Amino acid sequence: MFVSVPPSDLHQHLGGLLLTEKGADVVFDVGGQTFAAHRCVLAARSPVFSAELFGTMMESDPAGVVHVQDMEAQVFKALLYFVYTDSLPKTEKADEEDDVMSQHLLVAADRYNLERVKLICQEKLCGFIDVGTVATILTLAEQHHCHGLKKACFNFLSSSANLRTVMATEGFKHLSRSCPAITEELIAMLVNDS
Template sequence: MASSRLVSESITRSTCATQTVRGTHQFEIVGYSLKKGLAVGEFVRSAAFAAGGYRWSVRFYPGGFGPAHQEFVSVFVKMMSNKGKAAARFDLRLIDRATGLSQSVYRAAQPMVFDYSVKHKKCKGKRGTRAFMRRSDLESSAFVRDDRLIIECVVEVVVNDSETASPATVSLAGVPAPDLSKHLGKLLEREDDVVGADVTFDVQGQSFPAHRIVLAMRSPVFMASLYGPMKEKGASRIAIDDMQPLVFSALLHFVYNDTLALPDDLGEDDYKEMVRQLLEAADRYAMDRLKMICELILSRSLDGKTVAATLALADQHYCDALRDVCVQFMTLGLDQNDEV
């Protein structure tokens, strides 16, 4: 009689989920004209910042990294963690001082290895570009104003998380980013017939339908006026006569989307003026995050013609950080080239 052999097989499963952890740092160089006199190979360094469990810094070479690149400024990202080793992408950007927006200048599309233990002194844990931007182009651009330059560095560190998973385990690696604001924003897309709108704001002849509950959720002032004992509680239409429609539209967009969106066709002066008015609106409705964003934009675009008005605005609306920047600007006299 033939014998039979039973085979028992056990199947196991593991997953390696590759993710990235991002860190962003802004390195402001005050007194750029003094720094650009540094010799080839000399640099100024930012404070250390954290990303992915490692410490990093930005190195700026005003005179170029080496003799072959004397017409350029060079910028590098340096790993500062002792004995650290990691793969990371990075994006080196410049801040437009007029608008406060950042523009990517050099970006590593694929992860690059940063190894602090590498012995070669010129590339020890450091990655970047020798020809970041031609110096003459940089100094004639909107990135250098009032003798200041801001470099923004975004570092995305690759993290591998290996773990044993049972058949009932669901990996979160592919879960999309939070999209609540995206869905709320869609409520305003049909301006002529906003779905579920239960209140309309009349702003100098323009109508803005909205949702009481969303407004109340985002602003304690709206909460008090729409659901409290104030006269607007039962009103279906509310008039606002002391605010520009464009400003109210931007305020409403921020309420629903949590992002600042201003018209693209504004000139520099009109852009700054709208940010000032939006700061006033943010303070009026106690929307602190929007107020801080407006403060940041105004602090980056100071000049001799506007610093006094900006200081008065900061005092009026209790913007301590913006006030300090204005006072420092006036004290250091960083706008010597402007006519007052």
């Protein structure tokens, strides 16, 4: 009535810490772009960062720089933003780019065991499922153990019209070759539905 307590501003404060780099004690090199960060924050958020930065697997070079392989700089940057703020940076990108970004982020989130951002990516990707994308998304879901996203893809493919169109795509050929178990699950679904 006389005092109103505003919502938590912890994520804003940590977002500021990432931005100012105050007290940063680790530098990541991702494809030539460098990012300063705080080891304790990373370790608090991800068991993989914790092992990498505090364990015996500490993988920095003599200058204390950690080299991140097989990841685009902008993906690592978004991941770092999430680690500090628990949300993803706002993008003004076209849908298609956002779709691809979400796929890359999901892979990165799986790598660092960041379960919540993995779920955020899955939720986003559910909205991108169509005849052109479902095979790729389903491959990704299978490879990175995304239960909900896989369900959404199967739901889309439970329409015979969708499945027929998708089966003619290159993506589907790739899917059936890289994840044969998925093709079997599809057959099982069709048998059960008929």
